[in-house]
Amino acid sequence: MNNDSIAVTLVSGFLGAGKTTLLNRIAQQPQHGRMAVIVNDFGELNIDAAIIAEVTDAVFSLQNGCICCTVQEDLLAQLVSLSQLHPRLDRIVIECSGVSDPQRIVQTLGYPQLKAHLHLDTVITLVDASGYSHLEGEFARLSRAQVACADLVLLNKADLVSAAELQSLRATIGARTRVISTVQAQIPDTLLLGERSPRNGFTPVPAPHHELFESWTWQGTQALPAKTLRDWLGQLPKDVFRLKGLVHLQGNEQPFWLQHVGNRSQFTLASGEHAQNSAQLVFIARRGSGLRAALEAQLQEMQGL
Numbered sequence: 001m002n003n004d005s006i007a008v009t010l011v012s013g014f015l016g017a018g019k020t021t022l023l024n025r026i027a028q029q030p031q032h033g034r035m036a037v038i039v040n041d042f043g044e045l046n047i048d049a050a051i052i053a054e055v056t057d058a059v060f061s062l063q064n065g066c067i068c069c070t071v072q073e074d075l076l077a078q079l080v081s082l083s084q085l086h087p088r089l090d091r092i093v094i095e096c097s098g099v100s101d102p103q104r105i106v107q108t109l110g111y112p113q114l115k116a117h118l119h120l121d122t123v124i125t126l127v128d129a130s131g132y133s134h135l136e137g138e139f140a141r142l143s144r145a146q147v148a149c150a151d152l153v154l155l156n157k158a159d160l161v162s163a164a165e166l167q168s169l170r171a172t173i174g175a176r177t178r179v180i181s182t183v184q185a186q187i188p189d190t191l192l193l194g195e196r197s198p199r200n201g202f203t204p205v206p207a208p209h210h211e212l213f214e215s216w217t218w219q220g221t222q223a224l225p226a227k228t229l230r231d232w233l234g235q236l237p238k239d240v241f242r243l244k245g246l247v248h249l250q251g252n253e254q255p256f257w258l259q260h261v262g263n264r265s266q267f268t269l270a271s272g273e274h275a276q277n278s279a280q281l282v283f284i285a286r287r288g289s290g291l292r293a294a295l296e297a298q299l300q301e302m303q304g305l
């Protein structure tokens, strides 16, 4: 590795585990030097990039596909272009989408056209402590693969589970990796800058893993009634893994970022300019769930209330 080599941090973890929360934190810390952030969102709108753009300008977006398979070529091109910037970057942080297998991205970073310019510093995987053990089948397998690739695991959302549950999750994840419990992905800065531990022999999850998921965007044109929307969110089927985007709520000038994971929703005031009363919501659900038409009709109806 030469002295000019740019350090790369990979941030991985299942849908809604807290990756963007961590990225927001990192992006605001000047000690990481000249840094660029690459954000991959599986949906056709890159909500995460828009959120991170509220705290830093150096955000590059890869959307509408999975960074480890369908938009892998775009990642390669983006990394080549970032590695040629002057003055040189000190660090690139890549936020994988929640459906990605980070092991495939580790392989991409080893391509000859990148190897001379970049080196992998740390793979951080966030685990939603309240949701990890509820994942089943292929979804659980993908989530375990994300953990297996990590140098550092953040058992995030520790505020939502008991000490005993945290203990049991630690035991499940195993002793091989550093595991830290966090709330809102809050960790000491020094832990983000590590040396990658030697890793051998991982088998990436088979390529069509992104086909386990489907994503669609609903665009609204009117403000929604807050209470009805909250009640609706509280009853979403568990096949909806993730829902996020921008909404206007009746009686409020400014729009809100809506985040929904598991059975929890959060609204935070959005800054910047946004079209009046519009809504853009990205859904990520189990492929074949057949939920789209009914959920869209319900939102449509809610607009008229």
Ligand SMILES: Nc1nc2c(ncn2[C@@H]2O[C@H](COP(=O)(O)OP(=O)(O)OP(=O)(O)O)[C@@H](O)[C@H]2O)c(=O)[nH]1
Binding pocket: 013, 014, 015, 016, 017, 018, 019, 020, 021, 022, 048, 097, 098, 156, 157, 158, 159, 160, 182, 183, 184, 185, 242, 244, 259, 260, 261, 265, 266
């Ligand atoms: N209660 C609780 N909520 C958290 C914590 N960390 C993050 N969240 C919330 O969880 C939701 C999802 O967080 P994000 O950071 O967007 O998750 P993500 O992994 O980037 O999501 P995707 O990119 O869609 O996979 C947001 O509403 C966060 O505010 C935590 O430690 N505790």
